[in-house]
Amino acid sequence: MAAPVPVMDDISIATLTADPYPSFRRMREAASVVWVSDARINLVTRFEDIMTVERDHGRFASTNPGSLMNKVMGHSLMRKDDEAHQVERKAIEPSFRPGxxxxxxTPVFDRIADQLIDSFADDGEADLFDRFAAPMASLCLCEMIGFKDVAWQDLAAWSQALMDGVSNYGTDPQTAHRAAAASDAIDAAIDAVLDDYRDKPEATILSSMLHAESPHSLEQIRANIKVIIGGGLNEPRDSILTTVYGLLLNPEQRARVEADPTLYRTAFEEAVRWVSPIGMYPRRVTCDTVLGDTQLKEGDQLGICVGAANRDETRFSDPDAYDIFRERSSHLGFGAGPHFCAGTWVARQMVGEIAVPKLFSRLSKLRLDDNRPAIMKGWVFRGPVSLPVRWEI
Ligand code: HEM
Structure with missing residues (x-):
């Protein structure tokens, strides 16, 4: 018999932000869905339950008129279902195809990675967050979108402001204000270049949207570019850092990867499982229904905790370990179902084939800085906020 959603009052946003994994384990043990009062949301944390949700968009919709994301970014493809979602997804796909x-x-990402490493290779030490991962992700995304005069620091600040706005479940007014200002600045940056792409199609995302089979309104273009700025910058940045961190903490795995560079791909994929850059995203329950052992009501808001599912011990053995040789590796870090990450191939190439291999091959004897420990933060979005390293010069 399905039971009502249990309440967990002793789990705070602060605890989740510092280290969500012990709380995630308690939630997985407690029930299919738990209510976390401080975050004011029902959380789904078990791997199989999330697969059930992602296979059934009739019962568990992405469309969500009251969602924070719609307020912060406008109504994007991420909060649409079925036909409405598919036409907008199809419109961006030409920029993301593996070919x-x-x-x-690839040549664009290669050039950006090399120029960044050139700028600090002689220093012998750096915090890879601000010297490499943040500018790498931001400069690559500027090129992909088709922005011409936007500084990487501005794009990174807009992305952070949008993401903070989207995860502002505590409804802090300053966070909401910063997100609104970033949204206005992005609209202006789009307006400044849009006409440049009208005449002939190019690989940029703005061009793909303008030349899509089904014409897009300016409102659609703006909302989807904001989703891409939110989801296409912090996640590659965080997964660059997490992959480097995972390898530096595990010298044996690092040695195997350096001996066989085709393994960098696996190192990246395992990093996205181990610390999922998008730890949680929302779905809405469309009818009274049962999920696993829990009874849900129409209109319930669910937080789909892929960061927790990727540590589910019924799916992964020794789930807290970073292990590129684990038996079962397919994970939920890129989501699942119709909204499966559109940028997966971009991220695999940018991070797993270019950014991380170049750091290890160009910075001799790369190692963690013993005096300045790495700092990890977040649960809705999670990754290193500082990764100090040293190398031989
Ligand atoms: C390691 C890097 C990345 C991770 C872990 C990641 C993760 C995710 C996840 C979990 C979703 C599903 C969200 C949901 O269903 O609500 C998603 C969707 C999406 N991602 Fe990514 N992402 C990454 C990189 C990128 C990049 C580089 C781009 C673009 C340049 C991008 C663009 C998108 C878009 C447009 C969607 C929405 C797809 C849709 O609704 O159909 N992502 N991503």
């Missing part, structure tokens, strides 16, 4: 990533974006 386009390989032939068009």
């Amino acid at each position: 386009v990533v390989k032939n068009h974006w």
Whole structure:
């Protein structure tokens, strides 16, 4: 018999932000869905329950008129279902196809990674967050969107402001204000270049949207570019850092990867499982229904905790370990179902084939800085906020 959603009053946003994994384990043990009062949301944390949700968009919709994301970014493809979702997804796909990533974006990403490493290779030490991962992700995304005069620091600040706004479940007014200002600045940046892409199609995302089979309104373009700025910058940044961190903490795995560079791909994939950059995203329950052992009501808001599911011990053995040789590796870090991450191939190439391998091959004897420990933060979005390293010069 399905039971009502149990309440967990002793789990705070602060605890989740510092280290969500012990709380995630308690939630997985407690029930299919738990209510976390401080975050004011029902959380789904077990791998199989999330697969059930993602296979059934009739009962568990992405469309969500009251969602924070709609307020912060406008009504994007991420909060639509079925036909409405598919036409907008199709419109961006030309920029993300594996062939386009390989032939068009790879040389761009290569150049950006090399220029960044050139700028600090002689220093012997750096915090890889601000010297490499943040500018790498931001400069690559500027190129992909088709922005011309936007500084990487501005794009990164807009992305952070949007993401903070979207995860502002505590409804802090300053966070909401910063997100609104970022949204206005992005609209202006789009307006400044849009006409440049009208005449002939290019690989950029703005061009793909303008030349889509089904014409897009300015409102659709703006909302979807904001989703891409939110989801296409912090996640590659965080997964660059997490992959480097995972390898530096595990010298044996690092040695195997350096001996066989084709393993960098696996190192990246395992990093996205181990610390999922998007730890949680929402769905809405469309009818009274049962999920696993829990009774849900129409209109319930669910937080789909892929960060927790990726540590589910019924799915992964020794789930807290970073282990690129684990038996079962397919994970939920890129989501699942119709909204499966559109940028997966871009991220695999940018992070797993270019950014991380170049750091290890160009910075001799790369190691963690013993005097300055790495700092991890977040649960809705999670990754290192600082990764100090040293190398031989
Ligand atoms: C390691 C890097 C990345 C991770 C872990 C990641 C993760 C995710 C996840 C979990 C979703 C599903 C969200 C949901 O269903 O609500 C998603 C969707 C999406 N991602 Fe990514 N992402 C990454 C990189 C990127 C990049 C580089 C781009 C673009 C340049 C991108 C663009 C998108 C878009 C447009 C969607 C929405 C797809 C849809 O609704 O159909 N992502 N991503």
